[in-house]
Amino acid sequence: MATIRELARRAEVSVATVSRVFNNPDLVTRRTREHVLRVADELGYQPNESARTLATGRSRMVGLVWDTGHRGPGWRHPFLQEILIGLKTALSDHGHHLLMLAAEPGAGGYARAAKRHDLDGIVFIDAGAPDPALADLAASGLPCVALDRPVTGPRATYVTSDNVGGARAAVAHLHARGRRRIATIAGPRRTWPGADRLAGYRLELSALGLPYREELVAEGDFYLDSGHAAMRRLLAPDERPDAVFAAGDQMAIGALRALAEAGLRVPEDVALVGFDDIELAALVPPGLTTVAQDKTAFGTAAARALIAMLPPSPATPHPPAILPTRLVIRGTT
């Protein structure tokens, strides 16, 4: 591999000049600059990133913390792929790479990895049990963006959907369809989306003048089976609900099965709204009405926020991005 010294020798300039050609082009005469670039091209010169990072302390890499282990090998984010596409695209445009951290999860594993690699920033995509290590990291001043979980720090912020608003829209929609006994299958309350969607449900109920009833709330874990179980629980009491708002599409689809097993028709007997708009939602008959999230926007918004907080920007937390949701009406309502 051609080094900067070799290139300098061949171009008959100093290494400093070569370095400037690449990093501060306008500090160099057009003539020399073009000459150096030409020779660089001939040599196939590529500046070495490690050397650069070592010298500058900035790696042009962003860490991605993605907790695969949380639910064993089966754990899947509903739209990790779209998020990655959004993230990668936006970061690439800014000349940053994405490093998937292979650190021991929990504790300070990610923090250590961030230091070792001189990461410029870090993005958290995970289920979101509150983690003191995340708080420390964010407090340390490293630019941090978390998805669907809160985080604060001099250069920290988060991206999330308008979970409250989306949930309210779902409930309002069911109400508009004439339903009055509206149940919910909530997500885990320790997660943000779980808590906020439940809050939205309550809020809209009271806005509509409907009572909030404990027996109309079942909690799941966002996965299909839990939706199935929750639906069965909701059907147990004498007076069954005539509508259900499930806080996630997977749970909604589980609920759909439970309803079919119980011999109930959807939407005639029970109307159903989900949340997320995963690919499946459109395909599972009769088509799941759901609150759609803007999936790639998650990634791009995260990338944008992160980039905005990168030095030399002042250490000001970027305002959180709350992405709008959109109600997609299909066959279940």
Added chain:
Amino acid sequence: MATIRELARRAEVSVATVSRVFNNPDLVTRRTREHVLRVADELGYQPNESARTLATGRSRMVGLVWDTGHRGPGWRHPFLQEILIGLKTALSDHGHHLLMLAAEPGAGGYARAAKRHDLDGIVFIDAGAPDPALADLAASGLPCVALDRPVTGPRATYVTSDNVGGARAAVAHLHARGRRRIATIAGPRRTWPGADRLAGYRLELSALGLPYREELVAEGDFYLDSGHAAMRRLLAPDERPDAVFAAGDQMAIGALRALAEAGLRVPEDVALVGFDDIELAALVPPGLTTVAQDKTAFGTAAARALIAMLPPSPATPHPPAILPTRLVIRGTT
């Protein structure tokens, strides 16, 4: 951040000794080693990876080339997530990180990124148009693993499913169900899975003594809509097929819709087998019979192969991993 010099000073040893403690522990007395480790712990010392990479030429990072752009923002690998989980897990265990390359696609973009970062190896997950840059990279001696596409080089190999065998099993199964006019919705022939599944289809037909008929072959692009269109084409002739082998589940589901639209019953009028066993397959009624691939095995096999080819292993291409497939019988047959 504590540096190695600081640590050396505090532990009252030389930097060389500290370095050895971390890289060649047995070159150091147990006494000194433990002492250094203790002080390192107190200081929260973390060796800097860039400096390490610069000094050794090895980055402990593996590049991941994942072509997001191929089909516009909507392009999705049927099970990218599982592959990533497998890859990440296996590589982590070996102390390697995964770098998602933000390089201009095509040409030598990835090759350049690999050099700049001193990548230890590289993994290709993409749609797989033949790419001279990949060939060059592989030829250069950089450990390379490609998924579902061929690649050769001193340290190159690939991982793929037993596409031929899987396709044969699908066709044999349809035959066993009494079907004789078996059509196929093939994938793009320029892709490996597309070509091999078609080959398997032909092979099994002839093994069964059935004729291969051009009019029973329609080509799609692995996506849902193309399956729909292909199915309509297959239904056009007077004598319609009584079974269809679709080379991908998405296409199979598209075909399922076309069949429903045509008023045909599945499996009574037309039996259907897919390939992949995506999540949807189990959920779309009446349940799609399909050839399942071992999804996380893709990732782990790729990681294992890569690790096996990493220096100081001899520059011998690892034998390709051909993962077994498994026929999952559901409602469509």
Added chain:
DNA sequence: CCATATTCTGTAACCGCTTTCATGAAACCG
């Protein structure tokens, strides 16, 4: 035309770690 300000370029220190080579200490041995 000279003094001064402004560009442009070069020298060299440094970023944090690895590793070769040399050295001194300890172990081995006839």
Added chain:
DNA sequence: CGGTTTCATGAAAGCGGTTACAGAATATGG
């Protein structure tokens, strides 16, 4: 017990860049 080996450690030279500082070249102005 002196001479070899072996073993543990240290000094210092890189690895390939960036950048502060200084010097040379050019432009500016009186």
